[in-house]
Amino acid sequence: MTTNTKAHTDIKILPWIEKHLPAAMRPYAYLMRLDRPIGIWLLLLPSFWGIALANSQSHGLTFSDYRIIILFTLGAIIMRGAGCVINDLWDRDLDKMVERTKDRPLANGTISIKKGVVFLATLLLIGLIILLQFNTITIILGVITLPLIMSYPLMKRFTWWPQAFLGLTFNFGALMGYSALTGQITLSSALLYLGGIFWTLGYDTIYAHQDKEDDLMAGIKSTALKFGENSKKWVGMFYAFSVVSICSAQIITNGASITSSIILIPMFHFAWQIWMWKPSIQASSLTIFKSNQITGLLILFILSL
Template identity: 50%
Template sequence: MSAATARVADSTGNWVDTHAPLWLRPYLRLSRFDRPIGSWLLLMPCWWSAALAAGIARDVSSLPLVIALFFIGAFVMRGAGCAWNDITDRDLDASVERTRSRPLPAGQISVTQALAFLVLQALIGLAVLLQFNRFAILTGIASLVIVAIYPFMKRITWWPQVVLGLAFSWGALMGFAVTLGRIDLTAVVLYAGSISWVIGYDTIYAHQDAEDDALIGIKSTARLFGERTHLALSVFYPVAVVLIGIALALGGARWPAWIGLIAFAAHLVWQIRRLDIRDGALCLRLFKSNRDAGLLLFAGLLVDAVMRSIT
């Protein structure tokens, strides 16, 4: 099998494998366009905050554009982040069964080519960011510090999921920065709730690699919690729900948003009950299901924002 047609081990049968031009496939795999779940999870806090902020402002006129711009920005910036992660982790990825077929450790593209594709995606992200106000632009740029250091955290701390949460939840601040031109207590509490959610779902994800990570000395909350993962999730997921609920209360949310939060919470309970940390395939499915959990909450916030804008 050629380098262009070789597939990543845990991603098969997707549009990249079946429809993308052969020369482009390694780049799309590098940025996980064959596995968009990470982009969706990055997007969810952006959409939550955009809808909540629009509800506070009682104005949804710009919300469709903000939603669309956040969608583009989340996908290209997650792609750029994955490229950076793979560049820094290329030697480690070669030692892990699930990741050794990624484009860089598999030799499908060079580090220089990966850097070039990273820059291209970052420029698209910058073009999106420049559509917003100055405060939002500066807020978005500030997130790059966290993104830059994240790949190194798994080497030095048992809690790299916290740093991932700081990065992946940044959108909870961006919606307020874009719509209201400020970051207030409501935004900060929503951000904290999202961080707790990210720690939970990425712990589930990390259980896929726990054995390989132990062999090569990579740290994670999956390895830290081990058999106590259900207990840990029973802390982080409820904390996420409570903090997001406080944000809704601070933002004056109405009943549709609360129904969305209840549905979100019920989904998290289902994940905890269903989880078997020894079943890697199940861990991946539960991790991916967090997109649906996030969309349930967003749907409630969106209906709430529309209702508040017309009454």
Template identity: 50%
Template sequence: MTSAGSRDGFTDIRPDGWIDRLAPAAARPYLKLARLDRPIGTWLLLFPCWWSQALATQGWPDPWMMILFAVGAVTMRGAGCTVNDILDRDIDGMVERTRSRPIPSGQVTVRQALAFLVLQLLIGLAVLVQFNLFTILLGAASLVLVFTYPTMKRITWWPQAFLGLTFNWGALVGWAAVTGGLDLPAVLLYAAGIVWTLGYDTIYAHQDKEDDARIGVKSTALRLGDASKIWIYGFYTLTYGGLLAAGLVAGLGIWFQMVLLAAVLQLAWQVGTWRPDDQMDCLVKFKSNRWFGWLVLGAIVAGRVL
């Protein structure tokens, strides 16, 4: 790619990261397959769980439950990436950013990746069974999304919407883990998470738009094109509206609303300063959603304890 801000051999895999420096050589390809060197995806999967748990809790959220969600997010994000890389191995080999991933580069075979996937799913199951029966069933249902999402870029211009359905399932699971059921605040939080994902993953998809167009892969970055900024402003406005509605329905007051405004400013900064043709800037803005996640969590906790 030769777009502004890009470079030859652009990749988000750091050859000098902690895995290459600290992990045993035999484990390195598997740790990279699970994206343990790039934790932003884990954060984006984890925050809806924590938001919902905090929203359903009177007072401070249970630390042990937060730890369980964290372990589950690491494991299931890794499982999702493994499924994605198995199904996309031929496509990944044709995309500049992804051709050095373990499967297309030949570091891990498909059979080895499948065995690693089973291990991750077993760990995820061990975490899930710590919760009530309704939460176990709800969490197990998410596997339908985990296994179907990677195929969506082949059939729809809106695979980011399906990622939103998948990555924000924790907004339902977190509430269920605390209450044993589902209520309107959890549904509103889930909807807010979906449009949040539409925003940040459209930014992310702009990294690959030239390669995607060349090989015939669909994305919102290609569908929305030069209008992406306007659409993302819209997605993020709906995110704010959904979060505000979830908090108000759950009984949160002024402290929640005040801290949530800081989170909204973070979203506005993302889009206002985003350079869609700069691959590195796309990655930076995408990763900055970690701070948005913390601000929303802070808003919900503030609304519960202050």
């Protein structure tokens, strides 16, 4: 069986899910978006940035550091899945009105609301067990994220800036990764977090352009609709602010050096995104959005130098 996308939806039928998971478990895998790992990467990478920034003045990773990396990886998979379940529980009626999302398991009835809630509780319990392995400040930060995760899906109903709220939520890992190693929050980690927020504002505005027409009809708000034809300018500005914030975090932590100038390299990838992106073409928005995994990895590599 080859990988394919169901017609008119964002669900990918993946061989490993269809072959290795029992039929009863497959809808839950798709509910967690395991068919689309880009969301896991975008949630996980800011955590790795925080770890890299905290570790930048040491002489390599210790066994404890590797343990932290594994915990964050598992946590990102579980909590991204939990976030998707929360999103689909809130949006199940709206998803029925959007071509791309109408076949999601909660929207089409494959999974009942009751089963969805039980599955969410299971994921949150696993997430809590993982969170309790960290130090006190990181646990507190993790607890703070829960109201953000629970309420984010509602933002598109009330504000044109749900992407900003997603940025606040998705990039908390930058603070948590840093605090997991240092036990504190500093100006540099706060700037790293701010850089992640601007990054998310950029890439999720691009992503939102896929659903502009359906969102407008359903009364869903987004920065894509707010910015309209000026979206490229706004995304470019967000990306520039992201690079400046991350570069400032690097300089505060390690001082001005050749690495500080290298951190500007992701700006070239951001420029490529703006140049190649065709906002009116859904496939272009999805491709450019997904390319942010490369950007995030570039930033991680530079912060690790």
